[in-house]
Amino acid sequence: MAPIARKRREEIAIAAPAANDTTHDQRTLGLDMLALVALFLVIVTYHLQNPILLYDVQFGSAFRNATLQPVLAVGLLGATLLLAGDFRTLRTHIVRLEAVILLFLYSLYMIMAVIFDFNMAGSLMGIDQALFLERLPDEVIRAPLESHLNITAFFEYLAILAVLMLWQPWQRFAVYGRAVRLNASPLIVAIVVLVLLEGVINIFQIEEFLLPRPSVIAATFGEIYPRLVSVGWNTFQNAFWGFVIGCGAGILTGMLSARFTGFSRALLPLAIGINAVPIIALAPIMNNWFGAINPASKIAIVAVLTYFPAMISTVRGLNSVDHLSLELMKSYAASQWEIFWKVRLPSALPFIFSSLKVATTLSMIGAIVSEYFGGTGNGLGFSIRNDAAFFKNAEAWSGIVIASLFGIGFYVVVSAAERALMYWHVSFREK
Amino acid sequence: MTAVISIKSLNKTFRGSDGAQVQALEDINLDIVRGEFISLIGPSGCGKSTLLRMIADLIEPSSGTLTVNGKPAAQARKDRDYGFVFQSPTLYDWRTIIKNVELPLEIMKYSKEEREQRASEMLQLVELSDFHHKYPWQLSGGMQQRVSIARALAFQPNILLMDEPFGALDEMTRERMNNELLRIWTAIPDMTVVFVTHSIAEAVYLSDRVVVLSPRPGRLAEIIDVPLPRPRGPETRDLDEYFHLTSRVRHALRGGTMEMQKVKVID
Numbered sequence: 001m002a003p004i005a006r007k008r009r010e011e012i013a014i015a016a017p018a019a020n021d022t023t024h025d026q027r028t029l030g031l032d033m034l035a036l037v038a039l040f041l042v043i044v045t046y047h048l049q050n051p052i053l054l055y056d057v058q059f060g061s062a063f064r065n066a067t068l069q070p071v072l073a074v075g076l077l078g079a080t081l082l083l084a085g086d087f088r089t090l091r092t093h094i095v096r097l098e099a100v101i102l103l104f105l106y107s108l109y110m111i112m113a114v115i116f117d118f119n120m121a122g123s124l125m126g127i128d129q130a131l132f133l134e135r136l137p138d139e140v141i142r143a144p145l146e147s148h149l150n151i152t153a154f155f156e157y158l159a160i161l162a163v164l165m166l167w168q169p170w171q172r173f174a175v176y177g178r179a180v181r182l183n184a185s186p187l188i189v190a191i192v193v194l195v196l197l198e199g200v201i202n203i204f205q206i207e208e209f210l211l212p213r214p215s216v217i218a219a220t221f222g223e224i225y226p227r228l229v230s231v232g233w234n235t236f237q238n239a240f241w242g243f244v245i246g247c248g249a250g251i252l253t254g255m256l257s258a259r260f261t262g263f264s265r266a267l268l269p270l271a272i273g274i275n276a277v278p279i280i281a282l283a284p285i286m287n288n289w290f291g292a293i294n295p296a297s298k299i300a301i302v303a304v305l306t307y308f309p310a311m312i313s314t315v316r317g318l319n320s321v322d323h324l325s326l327e328l329m330k331s332y333a334a335s336q337w338e339i340f341w342k343v344r345l346p347s348a349l350p351f352i353f354s355s356l357k358v359a360t361t362l363s364m365i366g367a368i369v370s371e372y373f374g375g376t377g378n379g380l381g382f383s384i385r386n387d388a389a390f391f392k393n394a395e396a397w398s399g400i401v402i403a404s405l406f407g408i409g410f411y412v413v414v415s416a417a418e419r420a421l422m423y424w425h426v427s428f429r430e431k
Numbered sequence: 432m433t434a435v436i437s438i439k440s441l442n443k444t445f446r447g448s449d450g451a452q453v454q455a456l457e458d459i460n461l462d463i464v465r466g467e468f469i470s471l472i473g474p475s476g477c478g479k480s481t482l483l484r485m486i487a488d489l490i491e492p493s494s495g496t497l498t499v500n501g502k503p504a505a506q507a508r509k510d511r512d513y514g515f516v517f518q519s520p521t522l523y524d525w526r527t528i529i530k531n532v533e534l535p536l537e538i539m540k541y542s543k544e545e546r547e548q549r550a551s552e553m554l555q556l557v558e559l560s561d562f563h564h565k566y567p568w569q570l571s572g573g574m575q576q577r578v579s580i581a582r583a584l585a586f587q588p589n590i591l592l593m594d595e596p597f598g599a600l601d602e603m604t605r606e607r608m609n610n611e612l613l614r615i616w617t618a619i620p621d622m623t624v625v626f627v628t629h630s631i632a633e634a635v636y637l638s639d640r641v642v643v644l645s646p647r648p649g650r651l652a653e654i655i656d657v658p659l660p661r662p663r664g665p666e667t668r669d670l671d672e673y674f675h676l677t678s679r680v681r682h683a684l685r686g687g688t689m690e691m692q693k694v695k696v697i698d
Contacts, residue, residue: 329538331508332538332539333509334538426524
């Protein structure tokens with residue numbers, strides 16, 4: 001029996017190598033992305049909590065958007081919790097535990113300061129809280145705010161140190177080496193394309209108002225990004241809420257129509273038909289329904305745009321269950337609800353998530369293009385259209401860059417959620 | 432001896448893809464007694480799986496009566512009187528091994544403690560105690576099938592229905608699984624096993640009786656008693672009686688295809 005037992009253990013060892021096994025390094029860049037996001041949020045929130053940085057410094061003013069600020073502060077708390085990982089393993093690592101506690105306190109301080117307008121450090125230093133709400137601090141009140149800045153900079157450095165301790169990038173060079181090797185060719189292609197573009201525009205002396213050089217776009221982006229981040233965030237919110245409403249409704253009705261097969265058979269052909277309609281063409285009509293300056297008209301477009309893919313994938317996913325799995329549940333005399341919850345829904349997740357990932361891109365398209373048909377002046381689509389109309393092409397291209405940054409960010413977040421919920425799926429197992 | 436499963440003049444017809452009626456099973460009469468290990472064997476398409484699925488009430492017979500534990504098959508299914516093991520392990524990838532074994536217990540509303548206790552007992556029975564928190568895809572095919580047997584037995588049914596459970600395994604693993612199955616069957620008193628297979632060796636080695644079905648439409652060709660001594664082990668396969676019985680099953684199976692072969696020879 002002993003050799004057989006050993007054999008079995010070996011099979012397992014091959015199938016699931018231990019995390020510290022250097023020959024089968026399973027680590028991905030997930031932690032690095034999370035740590036970079038955390039670092040970014042530590043620095044950004046530091047800029048948000050003091051009016052000097054918020055109004056006088058370009059980087060701080062980029063994140064001044066009133067609805068963006070609380071999201072960044074809460075996001076820092078979320079990143080802290082994700083970085084902390086499993087609390088049970090924290091207990092044995094004192095340094096990690098201390099780093100997590102430090103970051104947690106820093107996040108709470110920022111949430112109080114940014115969302116609830118109560119600056120704890122300021123209050124300890126005896127600075128009037130009203131000063132932190134000043135828009136353009138004059139010389140008289142500048143002095144206490146500057147000393148506050150010096151003190152809180154120390155907190156910021158501590159928080160950065162804490163992220164580094166949790167991240168430990170110096171132990172991850174092997175991961176970076178592999179990532180560079182795997183992604184070398186797309187990186188080289190991207191660089192070559194940019195360099196070629198720059199060269200071709202130079203050689204053929206293409207006018208700047210037709211196609212600005214990449215370096216010009218980059219310089220313009222560096223100048224105007226505070227405005228772009230703000231208008232981009234406004235548009236992204238439309239995309240996000242449209243995504244939530246459209247995909248939420250799509251998944252729900254998909255579930256209903258998978259449950260009642262007659263309903264599904266009657267509805268699905270119609271849904272597929274409607275899905276073929278270029279829905280963006282409805283934008284002027286939505287403007288009439290909800291009003292062009294009402295964000296609801298943009299959200300409605302995004303919702304309609306993302307609804308059908310989500311619904312069709314949900315129905316398809318719920319109906320693509322292995323039939324033996326269903327017979328197994330039947331042999332247990334399981335209820336419809338149990339079959340749905342324990343088999344159909346987990347089997348449908350891959351389908352649902354692939355439609356959600358498509359919907360992230362669709363929602364950004366919908367939110368931007370719907371603004372081309374009119375809207376408030378503070379959206380990204382409006383800004384791109386305006387800049388292009390006045391031949392400020394470098395500005396328009398910078399807008400396009402920020403649009404794709406928001407789109408990529410959205411996609412990455414949904415992909416991360418997919419990875420977290422479907423860790424068991426074949427596409428996420430060891431390669 | 433009471434009949435646990437009683438089948439009387441059972442017929443099953445399917446409607447084929449061209450709309451024509453296809454007779455799958457014809458006039459099946461069979462009584463299976465408590466504690467018996469019985470195998471159904473026959474060529475592909477003879478309806479042996481169909482018969483097993485009708486016992487399990489996964490499909491309905493066209494005519495005839497079928498009782499399980501003295502009840503109509505549908506009632507027996509609702510009372511969870513049997514455990515079913517499919518040809519493929521049919522484990523859920525999103526559940527750990529122990530959670531897969533707990534699945535029927537969750538549906539039957541067992542308490543959390545009882546679920547965990549029974550599931551670990553069953554995993555011990557199939558000798559997979561070290562694998563509670565692994566995922567199915569981290570296990571080999573034979574191990575996965577053992578998990579599915581543990582799952583079928585978790586709620587202590589007194590009937591185990593098995594549909595070619597080892598058909599996808601290699602010969603060596605299959606023989607080891609045969610021994611494990613016999614060990615499990617002996618460990619649980621009064622457990623009735625209905626075992627569908629297309630392997631003559633497996634059927635004879637495991638069973639008290641081998642039911643041979645003829646090709647379509649499936650009829651009972653012969654029921655062969657297997658009086659080999661128990662407990663059985665590797666030495667059983669060397670007995671003269673074992674060879675004799677396997678060739679009897681082979682002849683019974685050939686009985687149905689004899690005419691076809693003759694026709695071929697004349698051609």
